[in-house]
Amino acid sequence: MAASAHPSGGLITVATCSLNQHALDFDGNLERILRSIKIAKERGAKLRIGPELEITHVLDTLLTLVLADVLKCEDARDMLVDVGMPVVHKNVLYNCRIIFFNREIKLIRPKMWLANDGNYRELRWFSPWSAHRKVEEFFLPKMISDITGQATVPIGHAVVATQDTCIGVEMCEELFTPAAPHIDMALDGVEIFTNSSGSHHELRKLRTRIDLIKEATLKSGGLYLYANQQGCDGDRLYYDGCSFITLNGQVIAQGSQFSLNDVEVVTATVDLQRIRAHRTWSSRSMQAAQTDKVFHRCRAETRLSSDCDEDLAAAVLDKEGEFKYNLPEEEIAYGPACWLWDYLRRSSTSGYFVPLSGGIDSCATATIVYSMCRLVAKAAAEGNEQVIADARRIAGEPAESQYVPVDPREFCGRIFHTCYMGTKNSSRETRDRAKGLAEAIGAYHVDLNMDACVDAIHTLFTLVTGKKPEYRVHGGSNAENLALQNIQARLRMLLAYLFAQLLPWLGALLVLGSANVDEALRGYYTKYDCSAADVNPIGAISKVDLKRFIVWAKDAFDLPILDDFVHAVPTAELEPTTGDYVQSDEVDMGMSYDELSVFGRLRKQEKMGPYAMFTKLVTVWSDKCSPTEVAEKVKRFFFYYAINRHKMTTLTPSYHAEAYSPDDNRFDLRPFLYPARFPWQFRQIDAKAKTLPDRSKKDGEAKDEGKKA
Template sequence: MRQTLTIATASINTTPLDLDGNLALIRAAVADAVQQQADVLLLPELALTGYGCEDMFFSADWVSGVPAYLSQLAETLPPSMMVAVGFPLLITGGQVFNAVALLSQYQVHGVVCKQHLARNGIHYEPRWFTPWPAGEVMTLELAGQHVPVGDIVFEVEGIRLGFEICEDSWVASRPGRSLYERQVDVIMNPSASHFALGKQKVRRQFVCEGSRAYGAVYVYTNLLGCEAGRAVYDGDAMIASNGELVMSSDRLSFAPWRVQSATVDIGLNRSQRMISSQRLQPAEQRGIVIVPFDWQEEDYHRALSPQTTFADEDPHAAACRAIALGLWDWQRKTYTSGYALSLSGGADSALCGTLVWFAQVQAVLTLGEEAYAQTLAQGRINVALRGDKPLLAWIHDDVMPNVLTTVYQGSAHSGNVTRNAAAGLADEMGALHYDWSIAELVAGYLKLVNDLTPDDPMTWERDDLALQNIQARVRSPGIWLIANRQNKLLMATSNLSEASVGYCTMDGDTSGVLSPIGGVSKSRVLQINRYIMEQGIPLQDSPDLPRLALAAMEAIVNQAPTAELRPVEQTDEADLMPYPVMDAIRRINQTQNVTPKGVLQVLLRGEYAQMYSKEQLVAWIKRYFGLYCRNQWKRERIAASFHIEADSADPKTYRRFPILANQLKRELAEMEAFARQL
């Protein structure tokens, strides 16, 4: 029996429904794993089809064609390596299962099916898949072979391999316990776990604890990139042996695939099972599949992978990288010529534009100039290679004027502070920037309406909201026209905080194909902008340029957020409440699923109870829920956005709420009654 194994993980940037493209990426990853002399390669969950195929998983004609691609992959595998790949399994005449197949050259050795389906957060797996019952095994004809399917363990020359598939490892009754009882040596976890701030720490815990508690090598790999348009996958990959992390990947790479490996000692992990106080039953041999396969000859001179460090997450850097990777994937997967942006000189649009710039720099560094230029050409952007020109100068002079078009659309109430801030930021990035006034357009619409009621013209005292909204809406057609003419994607600039309460103008600042910061709270937007100014965003694959900063962000950071839609001085927080408080209310409500009374109880135990009176907190909670309940129709129409924080305002993938409801009147009254008793 082999004493050691070299195990590789592959994170790949799949595209839903693109079986041929995904297969090509998988084959490229296999080639890299061969170069690393891997014995086993683990690919992510549903890697063959893509995870986000949505209701195409209901298409029997389509799903039934997937096993043929397993055969195509197996035919091209090297003789000395096994590959585990995720795919949807349709049992003819029955239902669809989320599965992983273990392959070697020309062979499909068996299929393990997911037992616990993700149904929380942004995941709706029970809509498409059926959970596999623990302990059940059957035989199916698959890709022309009779294959064992179900809750099985593979034994390969005395080494046992088992699987937990993503959500399986997040539940209390995880299959790892059963795998331990069947004396599994290597537990592999193919995942499609969306990015969210703080989530990597949880993954690390169950990977290391799974290795320690089950006396096994634990292998984890995740999808990479913005696969289907909303969720971003971070390409996280980890291997733990004897309870210690021996491999941890860089996350959020702009590479189309990334393969990393570790050499681990099987015997060392078995020794932990020997001393475990959890009794192993010798008769516990159900679902063991003996695989006729010869490992490559052991290399006794190959060093074991040492314990590796695990750096704490930098939340601002991680959020920037996730959004930038999403922007890059939207740009290349839609074959468009970059982005158009109404650059207001405020915090939200500034961050959107900055992350387009960062995405271009990081893409060049990771892909190389030739591959990057080829990708741009697919979106009708042709740039000459930079030659001797410094990288950032080339991006500024040759790339950004073609990739990002910005327009400052001043109104009668705009000032030079925002105008100059927008111009300065666009200039430092190299964006193609325009400046025009919407004042005449607004005046034209007001004349049309006032001519209908000449004796009753509109006034700010009576028509405040309408007069604000017409300015925001008039900005939409012009920037849309530029986007259409230049084959660009129009970015909306709504953030998570304001989208949650509907503090936005439909068909105004919400206009766009994509809202890049729709998953980022306003508090964090402000913090990130300062971070970009003071520290810069860390870059990967860039020894000579470790961080990317923008000095022009100072003019953005030094402003109070304002919509500039009223003739008098206006700030967003005066219209709403302090952003940190509003974000706390939103986060408590959406992650803890409590009523207004529950939100107040949490706030009273925290820092804001020391800063504000009980009466003020009650008033702000009422304000939040009043806006939240009234504006669900707005959230239904907001452009697609990336999931970045723990919660989201997206009703299609995270938070569902009725469009018509009773405004939570009873629950708000209950909160007020509770507050009066204190």
């Protein structure tokens, strides 16, 4: 017999939240938690969950004070509330969920599987709970005990049972494991699953998250609530929110993926009978009847559902729908923009500064800043008081000002400064593109020539050494040519910081980098040049994706000027142009940006070394390259990747967006000193290449075959 006496099973309203929590911001974190509980209560929710470690991300004695205020919250009355915080049990630190009802803690649920790769090192702080389906006694601190009236509460891998349903917790990484906890919980009668997460944004990653949760309840049946952290937590990652609710494998409520709102609450009203009806099929019932994996039930003497006729008549049941995904181009437009806004408002600076080169990379950086200004203007127009207050402070407006940043170009002119740093090697085309883009987005723009600075360095070197270095096109050596290019690049970094500090005159600007992930992977930039910046919104985005983003933004942001950047040949413009020579990035690198993206994904995501990558690409590229050509491309990539690893130690902190990022500061923890010629691997590649047939068709061969036909 169903747990509910009403034929419908009873209606239940649930709430899941995205919160922009910030490490050590105890006041702000508490305020956002309480606000989310209040909103959930106003919408009639009987169950509220929040993101992972929402009380804080760092262990501190203030945790107990924050939890005490949450427990005493009047809006939490008659609601089952689930909040996250670190908990020390028997001198071991766990990442936990605290589930309480009417000031009584029903369960402390520690995390069992911890993320410890890629961007995460949870084992630095926490230990996993290894006693599966077991509970122990946890002795409450006196401050909490005085509120709850409890001396001890259960801690462990258990579920919470009410009079009408059963709720189980699955925390973040646990969902991604092969034997995810929801499987056993569903077979033991758990109907509602909660997942409190701290999952970062990465291009094209969201679909994996959604598919796993849909699959979890498609086979097992159930109501699944997913809550995610939102915002920049002072690091490279942006947590993209997108909290949502699924029922029996279908999405029924969805939050926004990118938002400037600090608190977003997603609610849904469902009929519990739909879960029970979904679970009546024979095979599932047989597995459930035979399961020996029984969970301890912590009882909450309440009913979360309603079967009153008035409630049934007034309820608006949520309907299934297709999940709405952002395009990768939209993810680039909004993810880094939200990250930049959080970084700016928390850094006590006056805005951003970008050296605009007239190329697509710095163009993309500037366009993302403009996207940030558009989001600020939209939020301000909608009455977001926090955004308006932050914008006034950043723009230098007094506290009593009535300024509201509803025009993105006007706001951009206040907080965004750009500069074209030209030399005799620069072209009129790049100078005009930089100026045109700044005008289109409203940025404050400076156009200068720095030949006097460059010549001064040249003169100093000649004066000291008696030797005058020359560019390659003027007969100089490769070493001279590179050194003369590096002088220009490093001087641009010095000028960027000078102008960023003094252009606003009162206050300072953060310098933005604009080197993409492929250039970082290949090491195609000067160490301590203008790639050395405060933060870099495109540092983990491929050149291919950036070009697609610019094509999309041209129409989405009504910026026709962007079309000029799309068709421009990528060039550093650090060498003189002659009648038969124009510097090209791809020629300098010895590989295309498309090829770099392939190398990056195979190296990082598929964990391939030189030989494995060669054996993969000799098949994939067999229609366009001979085995020997593939061998040369692979060896060239790994050689330059190896000799430039030292540059990763100075890489500007970049917005994380791509799974093959080589950023060693946190994500790609590999040595920066390698045996660059990979002698054993390269020998194996060469030997293998010689044994394979050449099936590629060169242009000349194709034409000859056409003539014969």
